[in-house]
Amino acid sequence: MNNTEKNITIADVADALGVSKTTVSRAISGKGRIGKETRERVLAYIDEHDYMPNVIAKGLAQSKTYNLCVVMPGDYEVVDWNFFQTCLFGIQEMAQTEGYDILLTMSRINDISSLERVIVNRKVDGVILMRTFLEDEQVEFLTKKKIPFVTTGSSPYEGVIQIDHNHRSACKELTSIMLMKNMKRIALVGEDEGYVVTQSRLRGFRDAYVQMGIPLDEKLLFLNPENRIRIDKTVDEILQKNVDCILCMDDAVTGRVLKVLREKHINVPKDVRVASFYDSTMLEDNVPSITSLYFNAKELGMVACRTLMNLIEGKEVEQRTLLPYNVVLKESTK
Amino acid sequence: MNNTEKNITIADVADALGVSKTTVSRAISGKGRIGKETRERVLAYIDEHDYMPNVIAKGLAQSKTYNLCVVMPGDYEVVDWNFFQTCLFGIQEMAQTEGYDILLTMSRINDISSLERVIVNRKVDGVILMRTFLEDEQVEFLTKKKIPFVTTGSSPYEGVIQIDHNHRSACKELTSIMLMKNMKRIALVGEDEGYVVTQSRLRGFRDAYVQMGIPLDEKLLFLNPENRIRIDKTVDEILQKNVDCILCMDDAVTGRVLKVLREKHINVPKDVRVASFYDSTMLEDNVPSITSLYFNAKELGMVACRTLMNLIEGKEVEQRTLLPYNVVLKESTK
DNA sequence: CTGAAAGCGCTTACAG
């Protein structure tokens, strides 16, 4: 009854049953020929005595760790933690089904030392990159080291296995809807052009204009990074341009835009409409509720993890997986 | 130059230098007697050839993993992800200084299977519990298994090493300030009495009344869990009671209360003051800005991690560490 | 100061 004493090993089991360690190992793994009766005897004993294989030792012998590295953005000012969080849930849930655990690592722009250590120490069998860059040290490092990895979000690097939402198509759809609702003058506010996803969103935005045959006023594009600091100034500028709608690339921006509008006592949606290319809980409690795109973060995590595990096991995997999205129309664009 | 080929091992180094593996091992670890010159020769070779010890093998030999398990709340409706997130940063940063990595695990109420697997598989040397309960399966399990662990947040269980902010004292101070500002009728809105921290906050609240010699109107306590679902009803009730101030236990509540007030066109702070026992980015963009307590999540993580590592190394550790806080007065209580 | 050898707890050709 006292199983906290000393951990029981495969050798103990072998001794107790009068068989070899080999046999015990085979009974557990199911690999190699073994008598049905013998296997059952081993399994029964194991079950009764709460034997648990030492995954570390198993890993050493097989050169496997049963750990997956998840690289999170390590910057403080991150767009939407909730999204990564939920995605992480998905990864974890999927990993568990195959006995993998999650080793968490943070990476900051220009600092991938944390990831490097994990790889160099061979503590994981593969990695999931949660954020990608147009120029991506992480991708370069992992490719060089020949470590299996996938990305959530798209990567411009050749051969990278990527799982992403169809941002371009989603943004195109939302923009089209705005245009069809007769909002011709739409200001697009964004930031961080270094992220791949920013480019996709912008492309989708342009796509919609092209498809509708409406000329796009480039003066209504506010993509410079100073937006972050001087968002009030940006909003001022926008309002002077007599726009119908302010479209924000992500909710970090949306939140700040809404704040400025509130301070200026500008009513949404009466005075100006607002929508976001990205839906987070951050906006949930807003009055009015905000029109946005919805992406299923958990699904993203699960698919990414599944793909990585397949990759590790040498199975065939899709080079690029695009997940669906939803357009959620709310009060802010009424 | 081609270090992606085959990983170089301690044996390779020994061969190349014509010494024994023992010697190499000692040069690296710094343990045991070894000639100064020999050590330097080994170190130089290692450095030049990018030798990296296999942490897994090292772990096997020492029965160590150099992994720390961090148990995150795995529920979807979690109060403030940002806080846990930042705390995780702190943990990670501290762990790195000693060569530890973070194995992440989620635990839901009544489901600690994920934690169990990690422990039973001996994949970590210790664990950090990020959320504690009055009745805590995790604590019971870890104690039984004799695994070193610490908690961020307090635990009522005997002998548990805990690192926490001084919530009781903080809430007392904030409440006192409100009382001194002549807000006599303060409604306290909370939820989830199962968390230890809820109890601490409530105690601090009561402390302030006692100290000021003011009788507390128990009718102004709204701690039942239905608040979550019927927050609008709760706010209605509160407003009918003619209160000066609504004090929210955490920001999940605060956010929803503010939303209801906004919908009812009730002005903060003119019609009613609002403050929160907890400060999150969620409220950052609110107009008006919200008075609240500030807790340094990163520091919490760092101290917790430091403590755990000391515990693992058999050093003496404090049984309970209380971290300081700040009261941040803003517009909502003007 | 240095080394041969056993050991950490598994897996897996190779024999039988």
Add this chain to the structure above:
DNA sequence: CTGAAAGCGCTTACAG
């Protein structure tokens, strides 16, 4: 169908 033995890459008494 089963087992003895070598091996995964380290550490660490024990000798010298």
